[in-house]
Amino acid sequence: METPSAPRTARDFARIELTRAILTRARAQLADVGPGELSVRQIARELGMASSAVYRYFPSRDHLITALLVECYDESGDAVEAAEAGVPRQQLRKRWTAMAHALRDWALDHRHEYALLYGSPVPGYAAPEDTVMPAMRTPQVFLALIADAEKQGAPLGAPTMPVPRKERAALAPIAESVGRPISDERLVRAMMAWPLLIGQLTLELFGHLHKGVLDYDVHFTHLVDRVAGDLGLT
């Protein structure tokens, strides 16, 4: 599993090259079969090697899938970060809509990968430590945006209800992990925007909503706009 810290010998190079090749074939396979149907033997076959040889590089199918998981987290994180970074810092609303639509676009282009990230956990429920950092990238882009809004003193949308003490306590660890000041009210709204985004994409991609009855493009756009208003992003 572990890559040699400094590739020195020809063997080291061959190893990381083959590791990459395996991951690449796995990704390609993921394009049309879904994480559950991913086959180690098929990958080996496409690479012209014995299936047992793959296990020199990934000790099990689950480890392979885990590697795929961080790769996909990183890729979607890249897409979101790039889209968000392309907008001038003070245009908060546009930064939000850019990242939201970037995530959706990526999801639509990589349905099985999205399922791998945000669908039901596929292996024997193992979320190894390696995955939590890459998984946090997109949420962190979002929270940084929220912190910027706080810093700019962007007024929130119409007030709703006070944040009770218990909820404030529940959110405290998250507020702390951001490392920048965010008002409770703003944080609560942010903590509703994220599952709304994921929930909407999940319902769209997994087809749980009556197919074709809803124009997802315009609905998603409107939904993102509303969230922007709610978060006071102008």
Add this chain to the structure above:
Amino acid sequence: METPSAPRTARDFARIELTRAILTRARAQLADVGPGELSVRQIARELGMASSAVYRYFPSRDHLITALLVECYDESGDAVEAAEAGVPRQQLRKRWTAMAHALRDWALDHRHEYALLYGSPVPGYAAPEDTVMPAMRTPQVFLALIADAEKQGAPLGAPTMPVPRKERAALAPIAESVGRPISDERLVRAMMAWPLLIGQLTLELFGHLHKGVLDYDVHFTHLVDRVAGDLGLT
């Protein structure tokens, strides 16, 4: 697959009994393995029959899973309907919180079943017609509640933004399917509450949020309260 419309012979009775037995064993197996790991052979083994015999009752594993799907939709629908029906009609807020918490409770008690319903689609992406009716039960409870709120003239929470023409057009089919008048603004908010609910449950159950860092009980409660306020449920 199809059950005899009127069970008359002993064979008919045996058939529906065995069909039920298979489904029951499948449900039991689903309690601790997840939809993807569901094994026809294992079910046959537990029932003391040859695996080939199962195929007399379900032509394929996917058909079995589909049957499981409608069963789970119905079960969660029952739970939600029961909880919502136990609240006096005019207490709109309580009806909402009751159904939301009922859904979450059911999901927490049936994680794999929830994954089957709202996680990544497990078979070769087939959502047969049989599943759409049961799948609509819970959303329909919710929409009926919204229609009741409209009828009672419950004032919505603080205004946010107007509903653009395109969005109104997109939602038209859904408004129509409800069959009762709902203002655009209210419908839009309802159409945000539902994915928020599903998204929150998905993130909680699939553990995509840093484990243990958030008290899901209190957060979910607060979130549901906020949605209630937003929907004008008092």
Add this chain to the structure above:
DNA sequence: TCTCTTTCGAGAGCAGTGCTCTCGTTTCCA
């Protein structure tokens, strides 16, 4: 440069899967 150890790929094999086909047996219906 020559050993010695580690790493590698390939092949066979195990236990499991979904699914099909056949072959007697049982059940029902006319």
Add this chain to the structure above:
DNA sequence: TGGAAACGAGAGCACTGCTCTCGAAAGAGA
């Protein structure tokens, strides 16, 4: 009561993840 339909069991096919062994290749230390 005889023919047709449904049934359960078993063998078998093609596939899976994974393990083990074995011979070859590569690197490291002398």
